[in-house]
Amino acid sequence: xxxxxxLLALGVDLGGTNARVALVSTATGVVESERIAxxxxxxxxxxxxxxxxxxxxxxxxxxxxxxxxxxxxxxxxRGTIENPPNLxxxxxxxxxxxxxxxxxxxxxxxxxxxxxxxxxxxxxxxxGHEHFAMVTLxxxxxxxxxxxxxxxxxxDGFGGELGHLIxxxxxxLCGCGRRGCAETYASVRGLLATVREGVERGxxxxxxxxxEAFRTDFEAAGRRVGEAAAAGNPLALRxxxxxxxMLGRALADLASITAPSRVVLxxxxxxxxxxxxxxxxxxxxxxxxxxxxxxxxxxxxxLPPGHAALLGAAELAFRRAAGA
Amino acid sequence: xxxxxxLLALGVDLGGTNARVALVSTATGVVESERIAxxxxxxxxxxxxxxxxxxxxxxxxxxxxxxxxxxxxxxxxRGTIENPPNLxxxxxxxxxxxxxxxxxxxxxxxxxxxxxxxxxxxxxxxxGHEHFAMVTLxxxxxxxxxxxxxxxxxxDGFGGELGHLIxxxxxxLCGCGRRGCAETYASVRGLLATVREGVERGxxxxxxxxxEAFRTDFEAAGRRVGEAAAAGNPLALRxxxxxxxMLGRALADLASITAPSRVVLxxxxxxxxxxxxxxxxxxxxxxxxxxxxxxxxxxxxxLPPGHAALLGAAELAFRRAAGA
Numbered sequence: 001x002x003x004x005x006x007l008l009a010l011g012v013d014l015g016g017t018n019a020r021v022a023l024v025s026t027a028t029g030v031v032e033s034e035r036i037a038x039x040x041x042x043x044x045x046x047x048x049x050x051x052x053x054x055x056x057x058x059x060x061x062x063x064x065x066x067x068x069x070x071x072x073x074x075x076x077x078r079g080t081i082e083n084p085p086n087l088x089x090x091x092x093x094x095x096x097x098x099x100x101x102x103x104x105x106x107x108x109x110x111x112x113x114x115x116x117x118x119x120x121x122x123x124x125x126x127x128g129h130e131h132f133a134m135v136t137l138x139x140x141x142x143x144x145x146x147x148x149x150x151x152x153x154x155x156d157g158f159g160g161e162l163g164h165l166i167x168x169x170x171x172x173l174c175g176c177g178r179r180g181c182a183e184t185y186a187s188v189r190g191l192l193a194t195v196r197e198g199v200e201r202g203x204x205x206x207x208x209x210x211x212e213a214f215r216t217d218f219e220a221a222g223r224r225v226g227e228a229a230a231a232g233n234p235l236a237l238r239x240x241x242x243x244x245x246m247l248g249r250a251l252a253d254l255a256s257i258t259a260p261s262r263v264v265l266x267x268x269x270x271x272x273x274x275x276x277x278x279x280x281x282x283x284x285x286x287x288x289x290x291x292x293x294x295x296x297x298x299x300x301x302x303l304p305p306g307h308a309a310l311l312g313a314a315e316l317a318f319r320r321a322a323g324a
Numbered sequence: 325x326x327x328x329x330x331l332l333a334l335g336v337d338l339g340g341t342n343a344r345v346a347l348v349s350t351a352t353g354v355v356e357s358e359r360i361a362x363x364x365x366x367x368x369x370x371x372x373x374x375x376x377x378x379x380x381x382x383x384x385x386x387x388x389x390x391x392x393x394x395x396x397x398x399x400x401x402r403g404t405i406e407n408p409p410n411l412x413x414x415x416x417x418x419x420x421x422x423x424x425x426x427x428x429x430x431x432x433x434x435x436x437x438x439x440x441x442x443x444x445x446x447x448x449x450x451x452g453h454e455h456f457a458m459v460t461l462x463x464x465x466x467x468x469x470x471x472x473x474x475x476x477x478x479x480d481g482f483g484g485e486l487g488h489l490i491x492x493x494x495x496x497l498c499g500c501g502r503r504g505c506a507e508t509y510a511s512v513r514g515l516l517a518t519v520r521e522g523v524e525r526g527x528x529x530x531x532x533x534x535x536e537a538f539r540t541d542f543e544a545a546g547r548r549v550g551e552a553a554a555a556g557n558p559l560a561l562r563x564x565x566x567x568x569x570m571l572g573r574a575l576a577d578l579a580s581i582t583a584p585s586r587v588v589l590x591x592x593x594x595x596x597x598x599x600x601x602x603x604x605x606x607x608x609x610x611x612x613x614x615x616x617x618x619x620x621x622x623x624x625x626x627l628p629p630g631h632a633a634l635l636g637a638a639e640l641a642f643r644r645a646a647g648a
Contacts, residue, residue: 154583259478
């Protein structure tokens with residue numbers, strides 16, 4: 001280490017497809033990383049064993065300040081992963097206690113969206129912004145809100161749920177049991193719902209999606225809507241436009257409460273570029289309180305895909321080491 | 325002073341009807357207070373002169389740590405009151421600089437809703453809650469949001485605008501120029517709008533409000549809706565029920581972002597008691613994300629009327645003195 005102030009930590013991103021762990025430097029970001037298929041981690045013990053081996057390998061050559069983990073339904077205060085939607089682990093897993101016991105490291109946990117926000121805060125588009133929000137537009141919507149430089153977790157640790165702002169009272173049924181949440185429109189699942197409605201109604205452009213594969217293969221269907229929009233299919237374009245309108249409403253309400261200077265966007269919908277970001281920018285700006293207009297930038301994440309959560313997981317460890 | 329740690333400051337609440345200033349103790353709250361009719365403060369200089377005299381009087385006998393001011397459109401970061409809606413002072417008044425120059429005191433300013441939240445935080449129903457919100461249901465809706473013990477002001481100082489959460493897209497036109505803001509339904513102005521709509525449609529109970537005085541005397545009209553609801557008038561009850569539904573939506577969205585442990589309510593609508601708070605509690609609880617249900621208390625302010633803003637204004641000075 002040439003920089004005496006450089007610190008190293010491990011960052012872990014537990015996703016539905018892969019689990020990844022990286023050696024992260026405060027000076028240079030991701031140094032090296034490893035991954036494993038989540039499907040091979042049938043029980044929490046296998047996840048802990050894998051991480052314990054990785055930690056042992058890296059800690060032989062490096063002094064680590066700790067291990068940070070970002071995971072779906074990871075609870076920062078309790079150190080537990082609770083009924084994660086995309087993992088085969090029902091119930092509550094005390095990963096922080098298990099991994100600390102196995103490795104002797106200081107272990108810190110948060111949900112994946114908050115970890116991504118911290119990654120942007122330290123290494124990405126959130127740098128220099130004391131008040132910003134990170135929105136991940138994937139299968140659902142993940143939200144991480146930073147206020148005064150800190151992740152807004154709230155009294156029970158479940159703050160920052162931007163995907164569950166209600167943007168259309170009485171609207172689409174959400175997985176949370178309520179109606180009209182932003183993620184029922186402005187996520188891959190939301191895009192597909194709009195297209196399926198269009199197919200049922202026989203809207204212009206529906207022919208491109210009226211087949212069995214579209215109804216059954218979620219991942220391929222999402223890609224097809226993106227490709228169709230790029231080719232000018234009117235139904236696909238309408239799905240992106242509706243997603244933009246609804247996300248614009250959610251972000252305007254976010255702004256009324258937290259007044260960020262920037263909103264960082266990441267995930268599948270952002271890949272559609274101006275097809276999505278153009279209408280989003282217009283709906284967002286028009287929907288803001290007059291005092292906020294022209295004050296809040298919408299930007300796409302500039303970090304390599306998947307890096308935000310890894311870096312942010314390590315940032316959890318850096319902040320813990322700094323006493324934050 | 326018997327308690328060596330007791331501190332004293334002046335708290336100022338600049339309202340549309342009266343301006344008030346109080347000597348406030350960290351130990352006992354309001355020690356004594358003075359008031360003046362706002363209508364007599366035609367120019368900012370008269371407000372500064374009045375405060376300078378009060379400060380001189382109290383500082384002869386007491387050591388003050390500073391003066392805090394809560395005012396409509398008061399901007400904490402800039403120290404200015406900007407185009408206040410209920411004062412005859414157009415433009416931007418640098419009250420902090422003017423009063424500091426005139427008195428030699430350290431002067432701190434915030435908007436009235438944030439001051440009220442700080443008053444509850446230090447002396448009222450926010451005590452012991454690191455994450456809570458204060459909602460003042462008056463002519464409009466004032467919101468103050470406390471996160472990690474600090475007022476959420478955001479990057480531009482205009483955070484916490486709970487009254488401008490959009491609860492009914494395409495709904496009633498708001499003074500902010502947008503449609504469907506919570507305060508167009510869940511404020512005295514909102515109640516009157518609902519009743520006026522009911523009168524136009526000849527709804528049951530409308531007879532009680534179909535007169536010239538109701539249309540022209542705002543203050544009396546607000547009182548009459550409250551009295552009619554207490555007497556069981558169905559249109560007045562519907563106005564409170566709609567206000568409760570719409571405020572419930574706003575508070576559920578607030579909870580999705582900030583996850584408070586408590587929401588403190590204050591102002592005219594709260595005086596209606598269970599007529600309003602009963603349906604509000606039901607709509608709020610049903611509208612919450614499942615993880616928040618049963619976790620967030622709705623309570624009425626327990627401070628004497630008008631004290632929250634005075635105490636919170638002084639709390640601005642106490643926090644400034646403590647280096648916060």
